[in-house]
Amino acid sequence: xxxxxxxxxxxxxxxxxxxxxxxxxxxxxxxxxxxxxxxxxxxxxxxxxxxxxxxxxxxxxxxxxxxxxxxxxxxxxxxxxxxxxxxxxxxxxxxxxxxxxxxxxxxxxxxxxxxxxxxxxxxxx
Amino acid sequence: xxxxxxxxxxxxxxxxxxxxxxxxxxxxxxxxxxxxxxxxxxxxxxxxxxxxxxxxxxxxxxxxxxxxxxxxxxxxxxxxxxxxxxxxxxxxxxxxxxxxxxxxxxxxxxxxxxxxxxxxxxxxxxxxxxxxxxxxxxxxxx
Numbered sequence: 001x002x003x004x005x006x007x008x009x010x011x012x013x014x015x016x017x018x019x020x021x022x023x024x025x026x027x028x029x030x031x032x033x034x035x036x037x038x039x040x041x042x043x044x045x046x047x048x049x050x051x052x053x054x055x056x057x058x059x060x061x062x063x064x065x066x067x068x069x070x071x072x073x074x075x076x077x078x079x080x081x082x083x084x085x086x087x088x089x090x091x092x093x094x095x096x097x098x099x100x101x102x103x104x105x106x107x108x109x110x111x112x113x114x115x116x117x118x119x120x121x122x123x124x125x
Numbered sequence: 126x127x128x129x130x131x132x133x134x135x136x137x138x139x140x141x142x143x144x145x146x147x148x149x150x151x152x153x154x155x156x157x158x159x160x161x162x163x164x165x166x167x168x169x170x171x172x173x174x175x176x177x178x179x180x181x182x183x184x185x186x187x188x189x190x191x192x193x194x195x196x197x198x199x200x201x202x203x204x205x206x207x208x209x210x211x212x213x214x215x216x217x218x219x220x221x222x223x224x225x226x227x228x229x230x231x232x233x234x235x236x237x238x239x240x241x242x243x244x245x246x247x248x249x250x251x252x253x254x255x256x257x258x259x260x261x262x263x264x265x266x267x
Binding site: 023024025026027028030034036038039040042043044062064067103104105 | 165167169174176178179180181182183204207208210211212213214215216217218219243244245246
C-alpha cells in the first residue's frame with residue numbers, strides 16, 4: 001500500500017488521499033485567457049476556483065472506489081485532490097473570471113482588463 | 126502570460142506496472158494506439174472491474190466492444206479548440222480520439238457488461254463468461 005511514493009505523489013498524501021496536478025491547456029484569445037484543467041471524477045460541487053492576490057487556484061476533489069484487494073483499514077474509496085495554480089498578470093481581470101465544470105473538465109476564462117480611458121478636458125485660452 | 130507554479134505532471138492513479146501487478150496470473154497486455162486514457166483494472170470475485178479516466182468525453186462519444194477476452198475502448202474529446210489567431214500558452218492534454226485494446230485474462234460475457242460514466246470517469250463491470258467459470262467436477266464413486 002505504498003503506491004503514493006512509487007507513483008510520485010506528494011509525500012504528505014495519506015493512504016486514502018492522493019494529490020494530483022491536473023493536466024491543463026492554456027491559450028490566449030481575444031476575449032481573454034482560457035484554461036481547461038482535467039479533473040476526472042471531480043464532482044462539480046467540489047470544484048473551487050479562487051483568486052488570492054495574483055494567484056489563481058483551481059482545486060477539485062474526486063472520490064473513487066478502491067478495488068477490494070487494495071482496501072485497508074475498512075476504507076472503500078480514495079480521495080484524489082487536484083490542485084493547480086497560475087500566476088495572473090496585471091492585465092487579468094480577476095473580478096470577471098468565469099468557470100464551469102462538466103465531464104471532469106474545468107473550464108476557466110480570465111478576461112483581460114478593459115483599458116482605462118480617461119478623457120482630459122482641454123481648457124481654452 | 127501566466128507563470129505555472131507546478132508544471133510537473135503526476136499520474137494520479139498509478140502507472141501501468143501497478144495495473145499489471147493486479148494480474149500476475151492473467152497476463153494483461155495493453156496496446157495503446159493513440160492518446161490512451163489512464164486505466165485501472167482489477168478482479169472482483171470471478172469478474173473484472175475497469176476504470177478509465179476520460180475527462181471531456183461525452184457518453185455518446187464512447188465505443189465499447191467486447192469479443193471473447195479482448196476489450197476495446199474508443200472515444201474522442203470534443204473541446205472548444207483555440208481558434209485561428211489564438212495563441213497556445215501551455216498544451217498538456219492529449220487531444221483527439223483514442224483507441225485502447227486490452228487482452229483480458231479470460232473471456233467476458235458481453236451481454237452482461239455494465240458501463241457507467243460520471244464526471245469523466247468510465248467504470249465497467251465485466252462478468253466472466255459462464256463457459257470459463259471454474260466448474261466443480263463431481264467424483265463418481267465406483
